[in-house]
Amino acid sequence: xxxxxxxxxxxxxxxxxxxxxxxxxxxxxxxxxxxxxxxxxxxxxxxxxxxxxxxxxxxxxxxxxxxxxxxxxxxxxxxxxxxxxxxxxxxxxxxxxxxxxxxxxxxxxxxxxxxxxxxxxxxxxxxxxxxxxxxxxxxxxxxxxxxxxxxxxxxxxxxxxxxxxxxxxxxxxxxxxxxxxxxxxxxxxxxxxxxxxxxxxxxxxxxxxxxxxxxxxxxxxxxxxxxxxxxxxxxxxxxxxxxxxxxxxxxxxxxxxxxxxxxxxxxxxxxxxxxxxxxxxxxxxxxxxxxxxxxxxxxxxxxxxxxxxxxxxxxxxxxxxxxxxxxxxxxxxxxxxxxxxxxxxxxxxxxxxxxxxxxxxxxxxxxxxxxxxxxxxxxxxxxxxxxxxxxxxxxxxxxxxxxxxxxxxxxxxxxxxxxxxxxxxxxxxxxxxxxxxxxxxxxxxxxxxxxxxxxxxxxxxxxxxxxx
Amino acid sequence: xxxxxxxxxxxxxxxxxxxxxxxxxxxxxxxxxxxxxxxxxxxxxxxxxxxxxxxxxxxxxxxxxxxxxxxxxxxxxxxxxxxxxxxxxxxxxxxxxxxxxxxxxxxxxxxxxxxxxxxxxxxxxxxxxxxxxxxxxxxxxxxxxxxxxxxxxxxxxxxxxxxxxxxxxxxxxxxxxxxxxxxxxxxxxxxxxxxxxx
Ligand code: SF4
Numbered sequence: 014x015x016x017x018x019x020x021x022x023x024x025x026x027x028x029x030x031x032x033x034x035x036x037x038x039x040x041x042x043x044x045x046x047x048x049x050x051x052x053x054x055x056x057x058x059x060x061x062x063x064x065x066x067x068x069x070x071x072x073x074x075x076x077x078x079x080x081x082x083x084x085x086x087x088x089x090x091x092x093x094x095x096x097x098x099x100x101x102x103x104x105x106x107x108x109x110x111x112x113x114x115x116x117x118x119x120x121x122x123x124x125x126x127x128x129x130x131x132x133x134x135x136x137x138x139x140x141x142x143x144x145x146x147x148x149x150x151x152x153x154x155x156x157x158x159x160x161x162x163x164x165x166x167x168x169x170x171x172x173x174x175x176x177x178x179x180x181x182x183x184x185x186x187x188x189x190x191x192x193x194x195x196x197x198x199x200x201x202x203x204x205x206x207x208x209x210x211x212x213x214x215x216x217x218x219x220x221x222x223x224x225x226x227x228x229x230x231x232x233x234x235x236x237x238x239x240x241x242x243x244x245x246x247x248x249x250x251x252x253x254x255x256x257x258x259x260x261x262x263x264x265x266x267x268x269x270x271x272x273x274x275x276x277x278x279x280x281x282x283x284x285x286x287x288x289x290x291x292x293x294x295x296x297x298x299x300x301x302x303x304x305x306x307x308x309x310x311x312x313x314x315x316x317x318x319x320x321x322x323x324x325x326x327x328x329x330x331x332x333x334x335x336x337x338x339x340x341x342x343x344x345x346x347x348x349x350x351x352x353x354x355x356x357x358x359x360x361x362x363x364x365x366x367x368x369x370x371x372x373x374x375x376x377x378x379x380x381x382x383x384x385x386x387x388x389x390x391x392x393x394x395x396x397x398x399x400x401x402x403x404x405x406x407x408x409x410x411x412x413x414x415x416x417x418x419x420x421x422x423x424x425x426x427x428x429x430x431x432x433x434x435x436x437x438x439x440x441x442x443x444x445x446x447x448x449x450x451x452x453x454x455x456x457x458x459x460x461x462x463x464x465x466x467x468x469x470x471x472x473x474x475x476x477x478x479x480x481x
Numbered sequence: 482x483x484x485x486x487x488x489x490x491x492x493x494x495x496x497x498x499x500x501x502x503x504x505x506x507x508x509x510x511x512x513x514x515x516x517x518x519x520x521x522x523x524x525x526x527x528x529x530x531x532x533x534x535x536x537x538x539x540x541x542x543x544x545x546x547x548x549x550x551x552x553x554x555x556x557x558x559x560x561x562x563x564x565x566x567x568x569x570x571x572x573x574x575x576x577x578x579x580x581x582x583x584x585x586x587x588x589x590x591x592x593x594x595x596x597x598x599x600x601x602x603x604x605x606x607x608x609x610x611x612x613x614x615x616x617x618x619x620x621x622x623x624x625x626x627x628x629x630x631x632x633x634x635x636x637x638x639x640x641x642x643x644x645x646x647x648x649x650x651x652x653x654x655x656x657x658x659x660x661x662x663x664x665x666x667x668x669x670x671x672x673x674x675x676x677x678x679x
Contacts, residue, residue, distance in 0.1 A: 031673045032666060037648025040666060044679040052565065054516035065664065069674065080514070094514035101516050138679055145564040145588060161566035161592035163658065171663035173670055177646065179587075209501060210558040213587055243561065245587055277678065309501050309561070332500040332556070425563075427510040434533075446505040446562060448528050 018284035021250050022181050022216050025156045025281065029139045031173060038175040044138040046073040046168045047124045048111070050080055050098040051427070052143030056165035057105040067109040067169045074133060075106045075113040078123045079427050083390050083417035086116050095428065109169075122393020122419045125149040125361035129233065130395050132262025136251035136278040141168060145240045146361050146443065152232035153259070154251035154281050156216070159240065179245050180214055180290040183283075185221035188297035193477040195371060196231035197363060197441065197460035199223060200238040201303035201313045203295065208327065209311035213243030215291065218283060223297050224249050229258040230367040237362045238443050241310035250282040302476055304348050305445050305458040308336040312445075316463065316475050319347045339447050340455050341435075348457075348473050355438035356387040356468040357450070358461055359417075360424040363441035364392025366399045368461040373408045375465035375479050381413035382471030388430055389414050390422040412469070426451040439467040484597025486656040490579055491624040491635065493550035495542055496615045502555055503562035504589065508571045510563075521567055522574030543575075547619040554611050554623075555582045560589025569593045579625050581632065583608040594649050595658060601625060601632055607641045610634065627654060 019027075032040040048056075053075070060066065067073070080095035090096040099116065106113035114120040120127060125146055128134040136154040141147060145159035164174045184203055204211075217239050224232060232249045239247030249255075256275060259265045266274045301315030314321065322344045323333035337343060358364075358372050369391065381387060389409060391397040397419055400406050406416060423430040424442040426449060432438045434453025441464050445456035459467075462476035469479070512524040530541050537544040553572065559582040560568060569592040572580065579599045593600045603611070614621045614634050622635040627650060633640045645653075652658060663670070 031669055034648050037646050040663070040670075042670065042673050042677065044677065051513050055518045055566075058517065059660075063660070065660075068667075068670070079510075092514075097516055098514055135679065143564060143566075145562070147564075159564035159588055161564055161569070161588065161595060163566060163592065163595035163660070167660055167663055170660060171667065171670055172674060173663055173666070175648075175659045175662065176591075209561060210584065210586070213558070213584070243558070243586060274678065309503070329500050329556070331498070335499070425505075425510045427513065444503075444505070444562060446503045448509055449505050452509070452528055452533070 018287040020181055020283040020287045020289065021154060021218055021248060021281055022156065025137055025139070025154070026178060028137070029156070038177045040173050041139060041176050043141050043168050043172055043174060044072065045128070045133060045140045047128055047140070047142035047147070048073060048075045048102070048165065049124050049142070049144065050077050050102040052162050053105065053165055054098060054101040055162050056169060057101070059166040060170055065170045067111070069172050070110040072172060073111045073169065074128070075102055075111050076121055076124050076127055077102055077115050079421045079425065081116055081420040082429055083420045083422045086418045092429070119394050122395065123361045123364060123421055125237065126364055126392035126396065129153065129229070130262065130393060132259055132265030135259065135265070135274065136255060137281050141174065146237050148239045148244070148246040149233050149237040149361055151236040151239065151246045151248035152229060153255055154248055154278070156246060156248065158246040179216040182212055182215040182217045182244070182291040182293070183220055183289045184217055184293045184295070186223040186295045186297055187221040188223070190223060190297045190300060193302055193462060193480055194300050195460045195462060196227055196234040198300055198303045200235045201305065201310070201458065202300045204238065204242045204311050205303070205313040206295065207242045207293070207311070209241060209309040210243040211311070212239065215244050217244045217247040219247055219249050220283070225252065228367060229254060230365045233365065234362055238310065241443055251278050302460060302463050304463055304473060306340065306342055306348055308339055308445055308447050310443065310445060310458060312336065313458065314348065316348060316473065320344050349475060351473045352437065353385060353439050353467045353472055354436040355432050356385055356464050357390070357423040357438055357440040357442060358464050359388065359390030359392060359422050360442035361392060362443045363461050364390065364396065366396050368441065369396070369400050369405050370403070371461040372465045373405045375462055375476055376412040376414065376469055377408045379412055379469040381468055385468055385471050387414050387468050388417060388423055390417045391419050393419050423450050425449060426454070432456070439464050439473070484656055487578065487597065487599055487627055487653045489624065489626045489628070490551060491622055492552050493620050494552035494554045494611070494615055494623050495548045495550055496612055497542060497553060497555045498612050500556040501558045501561055504560060504565050504568040505562055507560070507568040508565065513565060513567050518570055520574065521571035522576065525571040525575045551576060551578045552623050552625065553577045553580045554608070554615065555580060557582060557584040557605065559585050561586040564588045566592045566596065569596050569598055573598050581608070581611065581623070594653065597653070597656070599625065599627060599653060601643045603632060603641050603643060610639055
């Protein structure tokens with residue numbers, strides 16, 4: 014045993030290395046594998062063409078989310094191609110003995126919402142899925158990251174993938190967050206400071222009292238967006254908050270298995286003198302409610318600020334101009350007061366119960382602005398049930414909002430929920446790329462509080478003005 | 482999925498001097514609905530390449546007949562965003578075998594190597610030289626030599642080395658993929674799984 018100080022990331026990574034290849038990647042064992050309808054069909058096809066099977070079907074979980082409609086889920090899916098993918102997921106899962114939560118299954122929902130809420134995601138695990146926001150699961154102190162379809166095929170056939178070990182970065186945020194500043198603002202702020210490529214090649218650990226004091230939902234929002242600064246994933250050391258969240262969930266360990274797991278989980282933290290390849294430190298008090306103005310998630314500012322110049326954010330002028338032309342904005346303009354056509358609350362970033370509580374806290378006693386179309390989409394059926402149980406549904410309805418059924422919805426313009434060309438949408442999702450929410454759609458990423466303020470006023474509004 | 486071996490590629494190149502080209506631009510989500518790995522090249526850069534009525538946008542580089550070749554040269558941070566391997570399939574299916582940039586997003590880079598596209602990272606200065614060379618002569622040829630790990634602007638002889646790990650290089654040169662390797666490691670994997678906590 015060496016007694017060298019190590020990081021949380023090293024501990025979890027090293028515990029999963031089956032083999033090291035000289036001048037090559039590590040063979041990494043994968044504890045949990047999530048699949049969905051879009052990135053898995055070709056992987057199953059590959060297995061068939063090679064004549065190989067699924068090695069450990071019990072370690073893979075399937076859920077349908079990207080293509081699914083968010084109304085009338087009891088009816089047959091209208092889009093024929095979507096229907097084929099959904100059917101393929103069901104058939105492939107059945108054929109290989111993989112647990113499958115399809116449409117209308119009470120456990121169905123967005124993959125990164127249902128994994129944690131059912132106790133499938135646990136500290137110290139290695140977790141992959143053919144979806145870049147797999148980084149969400151890092152909130153539990155797991156190494157979790159998105160993979161391509163070839164890698165989905167690798168995991169199905171061998172429960173391993175081949176990965177060079179990333180470098181390590183620690184991002185610490187300390188101090189007290191201002192009122193109205195929520196986890197989404199913290200992560201949008203970090204990305205605006207690092208840029209959309211600032212953490213490429215790194216795995217990030219989020220540390221400091223801001224994250225220690227955050228709920229699991231908040232930590233998931235933050236880790237979810239670590240990919241938006243280019244990082245492979247992000248993680249937070251597991252603590253009492255984590256253990257309390259997990260205990261009693263359906264697939265979480267029970268009794269003796271729980272005690273054994275817990276003892277191990279408590280060892281999962283970065284040693285005091287461990288070193289990182291890169292470190293950043295931010296002050297919580299500097300963070301405002303955030304909003305993006307451009308076409309990558311690094312193009313974000315405090316809501317009271319005006320749009321910066323290409324030079325001040327270190328972007329190439331041509332790319333910046335292209336982005337501004339797409340958005341219909343100009344440098345130097347204020348974001349506040351800009352007209353909003355759509356509001357989208359949902360996605361694996363902000364589709365959990367806390368996000369709807371936050372949204373409701375602002376819209377309560379107010380009315381939806383007439384010209385705003387709002388899509389309020391829970392991340393799972395379990396979240397939907399909570400919304401109803403907690404009376405949030407009534408607050409929403411009274412304010413003129415409708416609740417849709419769970420799914421990825423307007424996050425990626427793959428199902429029926431698309432923002433029309435030229436329209437402005439304040440969205441709680443994670444990407445504001447050109448066309449992400451529909452061809453020509455213009456996305457302003459923000460927190461559920463900022464989304465709520467926009468939904469009731471019809472313009473970009475500082476939610477702090479509406480909070481009592 | 483087996484792919485063609487990659488050793489030395491000499492070809493003219495298509496320039497895309499835009500930064501942060503994300504995978505939603507490479508292939509928009511609405512085209513990800515196939516259950517097979519064919520035909521994605523038609524929708525490569527769909528919304529930059531075609532108008533809403535499917536007519537080609539004349540000012541987009543893929544619609545400009547003076548540019549062609551098996552090499553795509555792109556601005557920094559190419560392939561950010563979604564993990565969709567479809568982005569790499571679309572590039573391959575369109576006919577590119579190599580992408581040169583000064584910076585690649587991680588997942589895209591991994592996906593490319595897995596399906597037989599060589600991502601070549603060069604310095605910002607060298608990238609600029611390549612763009613200038615193509616601007617001066619759209620037919621200028623670029624030579625990508627994987628065994629030697631060198632990229633050369635043929636006309637001027639200007640050259641730069643690039644990095645790739647030995648394992649991936651061996652795979653690319655032989656058309657092997659990771660699944661072949663992992664199948665051969667099954668016994669070790671089973672032994673590992675047997676002592677796993679989860
Ligand atoms: S909600 Fe959006 S980011 Fe999350 S899994 Fe679905 S499509 Fe991907």
